Amino acid sequence: MSVKIAVFEMFLARLRRRNEPYPAPVQWTFLRVVVAMKVTLIPVTPFQQNCSIVVCESTRRAVVVDPGGDIERIIGEVERQGVSVEKILLTHGHLDHCGGAKALADHYGVKIEGPHRDDAFWIDQLPEQMQRFGFSGAQAFTPERWLEDGESVEFGDETLEVYHCPGHTPGHVIFFSRAHRVAFVGDVLFAGSIGRTDFPRGNHADLIRAIREKLWPLGDDVTFVPGHGPASTFGDERRTNPYVGDGVPA
Ligand SMILES: [Zn+2]
Ligand SMILES: [Zn+2]
16 A cells, blocks of 8 residues: 555655646655564463564564463573573463463573453462373473553563453453454453363453453454464454344443
């Protein structure tokens, strides 16, 4: 589209030149080139949680979203791609999403950002969660940065917007790249389903409200990576999701 505008402006400038005795104003249109962002999903833990390695291709800097465990596999993939991990991002405090966060942060010497402070009680319980599910290696920690609705996180040349989406857990956040139209939504929304709300401080009404008021406005074209299972788009879920689609009464 910008190319068309540039051609049109050149045409206008030529018309103007015919009637003007002095040189027409010079105008430049700069095309904004959006560099590529690469997403690699690695299912981790017995829960097959989608850990994402998200790479800014212009700087080869990366974030790891929700390293729930199996960190050797994550490290192996990071090495294979030859990128440098800048930070670790967490959507919420459940074991399968953040069980490997501390070990991975220590390995790379990087900070952990997210989730929202209201999930601190989940992260504090990591050792108990671990015992209950027979995991090994999960360590409790305090993120260097708790995230709030409306904030953003940066890595390389990329920006991810943060939205607080409580319901599955009270401190659940999602990450959204406006430039690349992709969202990392953890256990808020799945292809054909929604997050469980039968955990302590879960809330079904909050979850539905968060999906409708925070996710849908980002756009039907947005592809989302859920915490488990295949990716989908917000538009497809609005049409077909039996729990939160547009045809489901509020
Ligand atoms: Zn969860
Ligand atoms: Zn999960």
